[in-house]
Amino acid sequence: MTSATGQWKVGDLRLSSGRRRSDQRMRALFTTAALTTLLITLLIIFILFRDAWTFFVDVPKGDLWNIGWFPRRGIFDVKTLIVGSFMVTGIAMLIAVPLGLGVAIYLSEFAKPGVRKVLKPIIEVLAGIPSVVLGYFAISFINPSIVTNLIGGANKAFNIASAGVAVGILTIPIIASVTEDALRAVPLALREASYGLGARRVPTVFRVVLPASISGVVAALILGVSRAIGETMVVAIAAGAVGGGLFSTDAFQPGQTMTAAMAALGFGSDQVAGDGLAFQSLFFIGFLLFVITLLLNLAGDRLVRRVREEY
């Protein structure tokens, strides 16, 4: 058969080799880009683990559980940093959980569409505030005007509590947006069934909608904790104790967190040159931080998926 007869050959339907080649080339390019993200994760793990392990082998184990965190003097009390991080995170959650959940429930279940349309972008603005700005807010407003006024005996310019409050403000939008997504994923039919049985709005929200989206709400809290633990600049600016700090559980004293300790070790021109152990402690703390946030993020991610798949 020839084309002269007006009929097609199978070969005519085949792609020209140029088009096929460019298609394959682009496919390879996109695949490479996607694999790069895996490479990034592997690199993070490899880099952190390598030096963290060297540090762990080299450091006298007694120094890991001592009286404070003074890396430049060879005192690496990790407990000081972990307790500091937990205190900041705990205070942050005291602020962020009620406000974040309140905002989410109100916007999703109570606000009229017009009100929601105006308020939601404003809450999103909060999510975009750079953390250095909130760090400055902590030392210029939260501490002098609120913390020292409300708490008798709190008179430090830099302390864990004010840093915690500022980190909490940063965490509100995350908790609010993840919770709101979860609440809005609950089908309208569930609410209507509840109303149809004569339930009012409050029982409907708290006995039907919230339980139906509970895994999403828990996910919001987990992701909030992860964000608060990883926050660096607020704590570096507002919590004091730049070079090191004694072990302390007093939230109204200067304190040190894992992230702030890393920033203090890593920045500037005096980047712990010379002392190998101090520099490697940066990687050790980084590895701890990475593992903690990774576990939290994986758990949170799983729960978020679950809500989405359920409905």
Next chain:
Amino acid sequence: MGLATPSRFGAQSASDLTERLTGSSRDIKGRAVEWTLLSALLLTLLILVALVVNLVDRAWPILSGRLGDFLSSGIDASNAADAGVWQAIRGTLILAIIVAIVAFPLGIACAVYLEEYAGRSRVARLIRINVRNLAGVPSIVYGILGLTIFVKFAGGITGGRTVISGGLALSVLVLPVVIITTSEALRAVPRSIREGALGVGATQWETVRSHVLPSAAPGILTGTVLALSRAAGEAAPILLVGAVTGLLRTGNQSLWTQITEGGFTSMPVAIFSYARQTGADFQAVTGAASLILLVLVILINGLAIWLRNRFERNW
């Protein structure tokens, strides 16, 4: 009276009946809960207002006195009267350009792979989980990555502690943001658009280039703009990579010097430097710098929201 009217229940009118059905009292508990939730929202807004008012209040001596001078002066951590943010603004712009060059193409390409090519394969699932986790990695960890890879390992190419290393570290940081927002934009493009192109014999790449990407462009643009604002506000990673926190001695280094010899800074790093100084006049400097950064970031985010609303399509 033949008909069974509500009067059988002792009610005289519809409103009486409503009252009997809803109980004698108003829904007081419901109102109370609603107001409590509303007050959480109002308190959150109040925090935002307090933040802005506090910044303006602190920054007022500079805003009213020497705003032009402040914007054009260099970083000076020894004398508040001469301190400014010129190099910081320039550094932030250069970093943003590097992020746009590196992170946008890479992120968009990754998202295209995930949404258009990968399907439901196991590798694709792994990459998706991986990207979502990268989005939650603390920013300072990206600083360590930048320090080890871009400053030490690839120092011969990047020049070590230079603005290029900083830009690359920020690019890695915002990559997940670009990927996630681009994926969402691609997912919103209806199947029929792709089928239209594939149906007339376009290859997959031709479909993506001529149909999918143009249809998703507004969403992708919004995502990249948001990623830029995130990069503009981050300090922790570039601190570790080696941004200068004190006085930039050479004053107005050329771009070439920043690239070859290092010595760069950015707005968030400058704010961090100023916040560590003591004294009321440095409070004003820090406040003014914070206000400028906040306005910048809100403007960028506003642009993103405007783009989203302006070009949003309902298929």
